[in-house]
Amino acid sequence: MADKRQNSTTDGGVPAKNEITQPLGLPRWVSALLPIVLLALVLGVFAFTSPLAGVQSGEPLPDVTVTHTTLPSDETVVLHVTNNGPESVTISQVLVDEAYWNFQVEGAGGDQTLAPMESAQIEIPYHWNPGWDLEVALVLSDGSTFHNTIVAPSQSPGFSLSLLGTLAVIGLFVGVIPVALGMLWFPYIKTMSDRWLHAVLLFAAGVLGFLAFDAGFEAFELAERVPGAYEGNLLVVFGIFGALLLVQAISAWREGRVAAGDSRASSGLWIAYLVAVGIGLHNLAEGLAIGSSFALGRVSLGAFLVIGFMLHNVTEGPAVVAPVARGKRPSLKHFAALGVIAGAPVILGGWIGSLAYSPTIGAFFLAIGVGAILQVDWEITRMVRDAGGRVASATNLLAFLLGLSVMYVTDLFVAL
Numbered sequence: 001m002a003d004k005r006q007n008s009t010t011d012g013g014v015p016a017k018n019e020i021t022q023p024l025g026l027p028r029w030v031s032a033l034l035p036i037v038l039l040a041l042v043l044g045v046f047a048f049t050s051p052l053a054g055v056q057s058g059e060p061l062p063d064v065t066v067t068h069t070t071l072p073s074d075e076t077v078v079l080h081v082t083n084n085g086p087e088s089v090t091i092s093q094v095l096v097d098e099a100y101w102n103f104q105v106e107g108a109g110g111d112q113t114l115a116p117m118e119s120a121q122i123e124i125p126y127h128w129n130p131g132w133d134l135e136v137a138l139v140l141s142d143g144s145t146f147h148n149t150i151v152a153p154s155q156s157p158g159f160s161l162s163l164l165g166t167l168a169v170i171g172l173f174v175g176v177i178p179v180a181l182g183m184l185w186f187p188y189i190k191t192m193s194d195r196w197l198h199a200v201l202l203f204a205a206g207v208l209g210f211l212a213f214d215a216g217f218e219a220f221e222l223a224e225r226v227p228g229a230y231e232g233n234l235l236v237v238f239g240i241f242g243a244l245l246l247v248q249a250i251s252a253w254r255e256g257r258v259a260a261g262d263s264r265a266s267s268g269l270w271i272a273y274l275v276a277v278g279i280g281l282h283n284l285a286e287g288l289a290i291g292s293s294f295a296l297g298r299v300s301l302g303a304f305l306v307i308g309f310m311l312h313n314v315t316e317g318p319a320v321v322a323p324v325a326r327g328k329r330p331s332l333k334h335f336a337a338l339g340v341i342a343g344a345p346v347i348l349g350g351w352i353g354s355l356a357y358s359p360t361i362g363a364f365f366l367a368i369g370v371g372a373i374l375q376v377d378w379e380i381t382r383m384v385r386d387a388g389g390r391v392a393s394a395t396n397l398l399a400f401l402l403g404l405s406v407m408y409v410t411d412l413f414v415a416l
Contacts, residue, residue, distance in 0.1 A: 062089045062140055064114075065227040066148040067359055069136075070156045071128070079122040079136060079148065082227040083114035090114075093139040096126050117229055130154050156294075167291055167350035174290070174309040175283045175346030180339045182317015189318060189325045197325055198389040199399035204275065204319030205380045206403020211282045212373040214411065216240070218285070219366035225359040232363055239367025240374070243281075247274065247375040269330055271323035271379055276341040278376040279316045281369035283342065287349020288365060292357040294350075312410040315403075316342060323383060 063084040070078045077096070083089050090113045094103040105112045107120040114120055128134055134150040189200055219239070223232030254270055286309075320338050324330050353362070381391045390396070 060086050062087065062142065062144045063228055064089060064138060064140070064144075064146045065225075066136075066138075066146065067119075067225060067227060068357060069148070069150050069153075071150075071153050072156055074130070074155060075125060075127050077124040077126050077128060077134065077136065077150070077153075079124070079138075080119065081114070081122060081138070082119040082229070083116055084227045084229040086116055088113050088115050089144075090141040091122065091138055092141045094122065094124055095135075095137040095139065096124060097135050098137075101126055119227075128153055163294065163354060164351055167287075167294065167354060168347050170290060171287060171344070171347030171350050175287070175313060176339065176343035178310045178313035179279070179317050179320065179343035182314045182319075183321050183335060183339055185318045186321040186325070186335075189322055190329070192325070194387065194389065195395065197322070198384045198387070198393075199395050200318060200322045200325075201380050201384055202391070202396040202399040203403040204322050205377050206400040206405075207315050207319045207407055208275070208278060208373045208377050208380075208403075209400070210404050210407035210411075211279070212370050212377070214407075215282055215285055215366045215373070216370045218289075219363045219370065222359050222363040222366065226363055227360070230360055232360070235360070236363055236367040239364045240371040243368040243371025244375045245371075247277075247372050248378075251375070251379060268323040268326060268383065269334060271376075271383055272320055272330075272334075272338055273341070274372075274376045274379055275323060276320050276338045278369070278373040279320065279342040280345040281365070281372050283313070283316075284345035284349040285362065285366040285369050287346040287351075288353040288362050289349075290346070291350035291353020291355075292362065294354045312407065313343070315406055315410065323380070326387075 065082050065084055067080045067082060069080065072078065081091075090111075091103075091105060092112070094101055101124055103125075104123045105120050106123060109115075122138070124136070126134075128150075131152050131154070134153055136148050136150065138146045138148075140146075189197065192200065216236075219236045220233060223236050226232030226235065251274070320342050321335070324334075349365070384391050384396070
């Protein structure tokens with residue numbers, strides 16, 4: 001009598017080697033494509049036969065979002081709008097402070113009609129006064145009205161090489177120099193005992209944790225200005241989890257290299273680069289905020305604000321170098337690379353924000369930074385455990401709390 005257990009797996013299924021026979025003798029690729037082809041056919045039948053036509057009533061409501069405004073001169077107002085609805089909309093009239101004004105639509109195929117998901121700029125020749133709020137309303141062909149308030153307007157500087165140079169200088173002072181100064185603590189950190197080095201690592205985790213919360217709140221706040229068709233909140237969630245899983249996949253690849261005997265993959269330098277990337281993504285978003293402030297005419301970066309940013313970002317330096325405090329000291333080119341990766345994205349973000357401001361891009365970059373930082377925090381705690389330390393010791397928990405507190409206090413210099 002044959003043993004039936006040889007023909008089944010432990011969970012009662014059939015072994016794969018017994019399933020290679022295809023139904024009707026069709027090739028495997030046909031089996032893989034068949035459900036997709038049938039789904040396309042069903043969707044086509046549904047779309048062309050309109051089986052819900054008998055129960056549908058009314059038309060979808062129009063939905064237009066004013067993502068942002070720019071003021072190239074004191075005689076012009078430009079609204080950047082997106083049609084979020086499933087139907088085309090036509091902009092019939094524009095009101096400024098409850099009075100009808102002439103306007104011109106650019107970027108909508110030469111007319112005033114916006115197709116679904118289409119964006120355009122509405123240019124209004126209107127003399128505005130700096131600091132006086134403007135109430136602008138768009139009236140569509142069906143009578144729908146969408147209002148937007150421009151609070152305390154001021155002129156947008158527009159694109160110029162001098163603006164890019166100014167943003168590069170601000171990026172140096174806000175991102176590169178503070179991080180480099182913070183990295184100068186490396187010789188002192190290297191002389192610490194394991195106990196205090198672990199405390200510094202948890203301090204770094206606290207710094208990163210604050211950045212994650214800070215960027216997360218900003219991302220969801222910015223998502224409110226993302227056109228509804230792009231699902232701003234879901235875009236932020238996707239960015240967070242996408243970045244987290246992507247960095248985790250890279251980390252898993254590194255662990256594979258470690259298991260294969262690659263000594264470079266097991267060094268703390270790898271963690272240091274991950275920390276620099278996480279901080280760099282956050283600083284990129286910081287640069288986006290600075291650049292967009294210039295693009296929208298919200299230039300308020302005084303000396304005190306730059307000093308606040310420097311105090312805030314100098315604490316990121318020790319977070320970058322703490323993972324390489326043990327073992328052989330990395331070469332200077334690695335320190336230079338770590339500083340550039342962590343600090344220079346402020347410059348790049350400033351340029352992107354000034355040239356192509358978009359709440360959608362801003363929210364997505366912030367979300368990516370949050371996901372990367374969360375994964376780096378996880379890597380730091382694993383590093384402490386692998387070195388024989390206890391993450392939840394009293395010293396380490398206080399160090400983590402200190403990291404959060406220092407970032408909160410220095411952030412006040414930026415917010416005030």
